[in-house]
Amino acid sequence: MGSDHSRSVPSAPPRVRRILVATVVPLFVATVLAAVVLWPRGDSPQTGGGADVPRYHGTVTRVVTEPCPPAPQTPEGTPDAGDGPCGTVDVRVQDGPSAGQQVQTPVPDGPGAPRVDVGDEVILVELTDPADPSASNWNIAEHQRGTPLVWLAVVFAAAIVAFGRWRGLAALAGLAASFAILLAFVLPGIAAGRSPLVVAVVGAALIMFVVLYLTHGVTAQTSVAVLGTLGSLVLTGVLATIATAATHLTGFGSEDATTLSMFQADVDLHGLLLAGIIIGSLGVLDDVTVTQAATVTELANANPGLTRLQLYRAATRVGRAHIASTVNTIVLAYAGASLPLLLLLTADTRPLGQILTSEFLAQEIVRSAVATLGLIAAVPLTTGLAAVVTAAGRSTAEPADDVPAPRPQPDRAEALAALSSPRAGPLNGPDPTRTTPPPTATDGWPEPNRSTDTAW
Structure with missing residues (x-):
């Protein structure tokens, strides 16, 4: 399932394709091998919980x-239990x-x-x-809630397929693959005691390869988006490690993390925090890298005369507008997920500085900041790669449709007849036998008072 644009995308030359294959294939093989090594093999996590209630x-x-009967000895001024x-x-x-x-x-x-x-x-x-x-x-x-959720999923899938058609169907397949990797590899691997950071990086890379190529096809444009996403993911992981170490975050900033530590003591909560940052930023990174790669391709199609630098600058302007709106999306997404926590802050009597530097809020600030930095880095990285690949492919491709066709040669017989026919002018006067008005320059013939060579 390749690109669905109406205009054909110039294919990359063999040299560029060989470079992309030599870069992407080893990365994919390394990701698969790492997933095989880290795959949980019947490891049962140690939990502190008792037997499940039927x-x-x-x-x-x-x-x-x-x-309700009144509660005995209810203190005056307290809510009545009845x-x-x-x-x-x-x-x-x-x-x-x-x-x-x-x-x-x-x-x-x-x-x-x-x-x-x-x-x-x-x-x-x-x-x-x-x-x-x-x-x-x-x-x-x-x-x-099973029945309402099933109907909601049906409407969700139908809307995506109705709008996206084959591309929407591929997007649903990619979504199913993402959940399969998360449920079969990432979560069991972390629960089995593997390093959450390593499992998250490998799982995110595996999701990226499967989803991008399944949804957008195996093309040079998709490979550029894959490389841009992978580079941004690595940078996000490095920044997250530095930021959490600098702010001394332990991973115990939420009640869920504390509860998890009681049931699964082997889980590294600090690594789990890093894993959440990486996986949470993957979806937005996919959006930005695919958009930037497609933008460069469409700009090259619309104006084949643009150089690599011009393509980079024009696509970067689009990326700036995209980043400006996406940053707000990231912050609002974290704020919406933490709305009860933010509402609880309004009842806190501590100074604002102490509230902002407390772990449960500093954790969310680090999430938003690191994800945004990785997102910003994805724009120049992906745009630069796409400009190089697109310009190289265009230089060896056929001329674009926008190049004007050569001017047609005039018919020889019509030219000789025009030269031999009487010309209207101040010396000869109008031809009394002529019933039609003399041809004008707009009809493709010489003007009466101009020489033939000048008109043609």
Whole structure:
């Protein structure tokens, strides 16, 4: 699936293609070999959690609510515990050993408790008394969201295919490949105790090779985007290592990281922070590098007379506009993901300087800054490579369609007839036998008062 532009892209000359192949193929082979070495082979991560609580699907058949009894000895001025929902919920179990049975659960209460109605699909948990295994209690954990998510995924895929057609279908295949690499290699590798930074770099490179070539085709333009993305990823990893070391980040800046350390003590949280920065910046880097490589190609098609330097300068101006909007996108993406954290800052009474330098916020600042620096470096790197490859391919390609065609030669018989016919002028006067007006210069004939040589 190559480029879908209506105009043909000049192919790179054999020498340039050989250089690209000699550069990209060893990098791809090295990435595959590293993935094979780091691939988890049945390593079971050590966890500190206990046995999993059974979870089953169920359908709510009846909800009975009633006023809650007041809590005994409630201090004056505190919220009354009796204000919460009380009652029972009847649920029909859909799977598991109790499939088809009606069970009764209390109405969910507490912060974040789901609100259920008749007909809702829910997730049930069965709690068994160790002293009496035959006695069990049922509770509603959360809503069952499988069906809405499936419909949302169908609409998502249909919209991409309807707009992108074959290119959209290739994008979906690339998305599936990305998730497959993350779920089969990156996450199990980190959970097995491998270095998160090394696993993230190899996984990101593997995703980059598969997604870019699958989506955009095996072309010189795609190879340029691959090299630009890989170079920017390496720079991002180096900058992330330096920045996290300079700011003394440990990786324990979030509650999720602290919880993970309790269940999987072997995971390097500092390396996990670096891995998150690299994988998080990969998607934006792909966008920028592919756009810059395509921009250089289209500029060369539109104006074949542009030199390498002119192509570089023109495409860099496009890259500046792209970076200006993408930087805001990165910051807002991190801010949106950390919105509860930012809202919590409004209730903090510490000085602003202490808040900004605390680890949980400094971690997000480092993420945004390092990703942006890697993004900025991707523009000149990819644009320069694309300008060299495109200009080299254009110099050996056929002339572009915009070159004007040679001027057609006049018909010899028409020229002789024009020379032998009487000319209108002040000496001879108008021809009385002529019924049509004399031809004008706009018709392709000489003007009456000009010589034949000058007109032609």
